[in-house]
Amino acid sequence: MSKMIEIKGLSKKFGKTEVLKDLNGTVEKGQVICVIGPSGGGKSTFLRCLNLLEQPTSGQVTFEDSDLTALNEGQLNQLREKMGMVFQSFNLFSNMTVIENVKLAPMKVKSMSSDDAQTLALKLLDQVGLKEKADVYPASLSGGQQQRVAIARALAMNPDVMLFDEPTSALDPEMVGEVLKVMQDLANEGMTMVVVTHEMGFAKNVADQVWFMDGGVFAEKGTPTEIFDHPQNERTQDFLAKILEA
Amino acid sequence: MRKVILWLSLVLGLIFTGLAVAQPTQAATVDNSLQEVKDKGTLVMGTSPDYPPYEFLVNRGGKDRVVGMDVDIAKKIAKDLHVKLVIKQMSFDSLLVALETHKVDMVISGMSPTPARKKSVDFSKIYYRGGQSIVVNKTDAKLYKDKNSFANKTVGAQTGSIQYDLGKKQIKNSTVKGLDKITDLILALKSNKVQGVIMEEPTAQAYVENDKGLAMVNGKFHLGDGENNTAIGFRKGSTSLVNEVNKSVDQITSQNLTKQYLADAGSYMKVNTKNTSMWHYAGYFGKGVEYTLIITVISVFFGILLGTLFALMRLAHNPLVHSVGVAYIEFVRGTPLMIQVMFVYFGIGLFINIPALTAGIIAVSLNSAAYVAEIIRGGINSVPIGQTEAARSLGLSKNQTFSSVVFPQALKNIWPALGNEFVSLIKESSIVSIIGVTDLIYQLKAVQTATYKGVLPIVVAMILYFIMTFSLSKVLNHFERRMRHE
Ligand SMILES: Nc1ncnc2c1ncn2[C@@H]1O[C@H](COP(=O)(O)OP(=O)(O)OP(=O)(O)O)[C@@H](O)[C@H]1O
Ligand SMILES: [Mg+2]
Numbered sequence: 001m002s003k004m005i006e007i008k009g010l011s012k013k014f015g016k017t018e019v020l021k022d023l024n025g026t027v028e029k030g031q032v033i034c035v036i037g038p039s040g041g042g043k044s045t046f047l048r049c050l051n052l053l054e055q056p057t058s059g060q061v062t063f064e065d066s067d068l069t070a071l072n073e074g075q076l077n078q079l080r081e082k083m084g085m086v087f088q089s090f091n092l093f094s095n096m097t098v099i100e101n102v103k104l105a106p107m108k109v110k111s112m113s114s115d116d117a118q119t120l121a122l123k124l125l126d127q128v129g130l131k132e133k134a135d136v137y138p139a140s141l142s143g144g145q146q147q148r149v150a151i152a153r154a155l156a157m158n159p160d161v162m163l164f165d166e167p168t169s170a171l172d173p174e175m176v177g178e179v180l181k182v183m184q185d186l187a188n189e190g191m192t193m194v195v196v197t198h199e200m201g202f203a204k205n206v207a208d209q210v211w212f213m214d215g216g217v218f219a220e221k222g223t224p225t226e227i228f229d230h231p232q233n234e235r236t237q238d239f240l241a242k243i244l245e246a
Numbered sequence: 247m248r249k250v251i252l253w254l255s256l257v258l259g260l261i262f263t264g265l266a267v268a269q270p271t272q273a274a275t276v277d278n279s280l281q282e283v284k285d286k287g288t289l290v291m292g293t294s295p296d297y298p299p300y301e302f303l304v305n306r307g308g309k310d311r312v313v314g315m316d317v318d319i320a321k322k323i324a325k326d327l328h329v330k331l332v333i334k335q336m337s338f339d340s341l342l343v344a345l346e347t348h349k350v351d352m353v354i355s356g357m358s359p360t361p362a363r364k365k366s367v368d369f370s371k372i373y374y375r376g377g378q379s380i381v382v383n384k385t386d387a388k389l390y391k392d393k394n395s396f397a398n399k400t401v402g403a404q405t406g407s408i409q410y411d412l413g414k415k416q417i418k419n420s421t422v423k424g425l426d427k428i429t430d431l432i433l434a435l436k437s438n439k440v441q442g443v444i445m446e447e448p449t450a451q452a453y454v455e456n457d458k459g460l461a462m463v464n465g466k467f468h469l470g471d472g473e474n475n476t477a478i479g480f481r482k483g484s485t486s487l488v489n490e491v492n493k494s495v496d497q498i499t500s501q502n503l504t505k506q507y508l509a510d511a512g513s514y515m516k517v518n519t520k521n522t523s524m525w526h527y528a529g530y531f532g533k534g535v536e537y538t539l540i541i542t543v544i545s546v547f548f549g550i551l552l553g554t555l556f557a558l559m560r561l562a563h564n565p566l567v568h569s570v571g572v573a574y575i576e577f578v579r580g581t582p583l584m585i586q587v588m589f590v591y592f593g594i595g596l597f598i599n600i601p602a603l604t605a606g607i608i609a610v611s612l613n614s615a616a617y618v619a620e621i622i623r624g625g626i627n628s629v630p631i632g633q634t635e636a637a638r639s640l641g642l643s644k645n646q647t648f649s650s651v652v653f654p655q656a657l658k659n660i661w662p663a664l665g666n667e668f669v670s671l672i673k674e675s676s677i678v679s680i681i682g683v684t685d686l687i688y689q690l691k692a693v694q695t696a697t698y699k700g701v702l703p704i705v706v707a708m709i710l711y712f713i714m715t716f717s718l719s720k721v722l723n724h725f726e727r728r729m730r731h732e
Contacts, residue, residue: 081641091636095654105640
C-alpha cells in the first residue's frame with residue numbers, strides 16, 4: 001500500500017481559538033476513512049485543510065509526495081483537481097444546467113473539448129443514475145439528486161481521492177440511501193475516500209478506518225469493529241451511546 | 247474608528263490636493279482682455295434667457311434662438327469689435343461663476359451693477375435705466391398701490407437678484423420667496439403662493455401685455471445708483487475690454503438705440519405668443535428628450551464601466567486599492583449630484599474648457615459609478631461562498647471561478663438593481679439643466695418663458711419623463727425575465 005495523504009502536526013486557529021490541535025494521520029491509497037464525532041469538533045475544518053480550502057496554521061499536509069502547505073496558488077490549483085470534494089450543501093452552480101456543472105472543470109482546467117467533456121459527463125451522470133436530468137437546472141432537482149450530480153461533477157476531474165463533508169446531512173431521510181449507494185459503489189471500485197459522516201451504518205460497513213474526532217483532536221482511531229464494538233476512549237463511548245439512543 | 251479617520255483623511259487629502267492645484271492663477275497683472283477677444287475672434291456672452299424683453303427664446307421653425315434687447319446690444323458690441331458673437335445660455339445664478347471661470351467674456355442679462363457685484367465684477371457704463379415694478383394678479387390689482395401695500399405679505403423675486411434684496415429691505419415685514427426663474431414666479435403668483443412678483447419694468451410690461459390675468463404696479467422703491475440700471479459685466483481687471491465696449495454703449499445711449507431694440511423684442515414676443523400650443527413647441531421637447539436620453543445612455547455606459555472598476559477596487563485585498571475604492575464611493579454618495587455637476591463644469595473647467603454637455607455627462611457618469619459600484623459589490627457578495635469553494639475545490643483558479651461561477655450569478659442580482667439605476671438616471675440627470683445643458687427640464691423652462699404658460703409645459707414634460715421611464719422599465723423587465731431560468 002502506498003501513502004495518498006499524510007498529515008503531520010496539523011493545527012488550525014481561528015483568531016485565538018485553536019480548532020485543530022496537532023493532528024497526525026495517514027490515508028493509504030484505496031482506503032476509506034470515516035471521520036465521526038460531535039458537532040463543533042473540527043471535522044469540517046480538518047477536511048477543508050486537506051485540500052487547503054482552509055489554510056492550516058501549522059503542520060504539513062502531504063498529498064502524493066507534495067507538501068501542499070508549501071505550494072503556490074498555481075501548483076495548488078493543479079493538485080486540487082485531483083482531490084474531489086463534496087459538500088453538505090451540494091453547492092451546484094445554479095447558473096448552469098446539470099451537464100454544464102459537470103463539464104465546467106474538465107473544459108476550463110484540463111482544456112478538454114466540449115464534445116469530449118459531453119461524453120464524459122453523460123457517462124458519469126449515467127453512473128449516478130441521472131442521465132435524463134442532464135439539461136435541467138439544479139434548482140429543479142431534489143436534494144438527493146443534487147448531491148449525486150455533485151459527486152459526478154467531482155468525479156469528472158478523475159480525482160485520486162474524494163473528500164466528503166457530511167454529504168447526506170442536508171437530505172430528507174428517504175434520499176439518504178441513494179447517495180450512500182453511489183458512495184458505496186465508488187468505494188467498491190477502489191476510490192480513496194475521506195468521509196465526514198453521521199451515518200454510522202455506512203461507517204461500519206464501508207470504512208477501513210474510523211477516526212473519532214472531538215475537541216480538535218483524534219481521540220481514537222481504529223477499524224470499525226474496534227471503534228463501534230470496543231471503544232476504548234470515554235468520549236467515544238459517550239458519543240456512540242448518544243448516537244444509538246437517538 | 248481608526249478606519250473612519252483613515253478614510254476621512256484620504257478623502258480630504260484628495261480634495262485639498264485638488265483645490266491646491268485648482269487655485270486659479272492670479273489674474274495676470276497685464277490686462278490683455280481686449281487683445282484676447284480680438285485674437286480668438288469671438289465674443290462670448292453669458293445670459294439667462296428667461297427675462298423678456300431683455301433676453302428670451304423664440305421658436306422659429308422648431309429651432310429656438312435667444313433674442314431680446316440684450317442680444318441686440320451684444321450684437322452691436324461684437325460688430326464694433328469686429329468679432330463673432332457667441333451666446334451661452336445658463337441660469338442667472340451661474341452667470342458670474344461662468345465669468346470668473348472664463349466660460350464667457352461678458353454677462354449681459356438684465357444685470358444691475360450693485361456695489362456687492364462690483365466687488366467681483368467690472369461693469370460697463372449703464373445702457374438702460376428702468377424702474378422696478380411689481381406684477382400682481384389682475385383680480386387683486388385694486389388692492390395694491392406700491393411697495394408699501396405689500397407689508398406683511400409674501401412677494402416673489404429671482405434668487406440672487408436686486409429685486410430680491412429690494413423686497414427684503416424695503417417692504418415691511420414681508421416674506422420674500424426666491425425662485426430661479428421668472429416663469430416659476432409667475433406660476434407662484436397665479437397659484438397665490440405669492441401676492442406679487444418684483445421685476446424690472448420692461449419685463450413686467452412684457453408679462454402683462456402677454457397675459458390678460460396679470461397687472462402691474464409701480465413699486466416706487468428707493469433705488470440706489472446701481473439698482474434700477476442695467477450694465478454689462480466683465481471679469482475683474484478687464485479694463486481694456488470695458489473701455490472699448492463703453493464706446494459702443496455711448497453710441498447706444500446717444501442714439502437712443504434701446505428704444506429700437508425694445509420694439510424689436512416686442513415683435514418677437516408677439517411671434518411667440520401667436521401660437522402657444524404645445525405642438526408648436528414639439529421641437530423644444532423633442533430636443534430635450536434627445537439630450538436627456540443622450541446624457542442617460544452615455545452615463546449608464548460609463549457608470550457601469552467605472553462602477554465595475556470601483557467595485558473590484560473595493561473588493562480588493564490590497565489595502566491601498568481598497569481604501570481608494572471605499573473613499574471614492576463614500577465621498578460621491580455623500581455629496582449631492584448638483585454640486586458635483588457644478589464642480590465638474592466650473593472647477594475642472596478652470597484647466598480645460600469642457601462644454602456643458604460633456605461636463606454634465608462626466609459628472610453624472612462619475613456619480614452613477616459610485617452607485618453602480620455598490621450594486622455590483624452587493625451582487626457579488628450575495629453569491630454564497632459555497633459556490634466559490636466548490637469551484638476552487640475542482641481546481642478552477644480565482645479568475646476562472648469569478649468569471650464562470652460568481653459573476654454570472656451576481657449578474658442576476660445586479661441586473662434588476664442596475665435597471666432601477668438606469669431609470670432613476672433619466673430623472674436625476676435633469677440636474678444638468680443648471681449649467682445650461684438643454685435637457686428636458688431646461689426645455690420645459692424655455693417653453694414656459696416663450697409661451698407665458700406655466701402649467702401646461704410641466705404636464706407635457708411630466709408625461710414625457712413618464713413615457714421614457716415606463717418604457718425603459720418594460721424593456722428591462724423583459725430582459726430580466728429572460729435571464730431568470732431555473
Ligand atoms: N471560519 C471560521 N471562523 C471562526 N471559527 C470557525 C470557522 N469555521 C469553524 N469555526 C469554529 O471551529 C470549530 C469547529 O468547526 P467545524 O465546522 O470544523 O466543526 P464540525 O466538527 O464540522 O461540526 P459539525 O458537525 O457541526 O459540522 C467550531 O467551534 C466553529 O465554530
Ligand atoms: Mg461540519
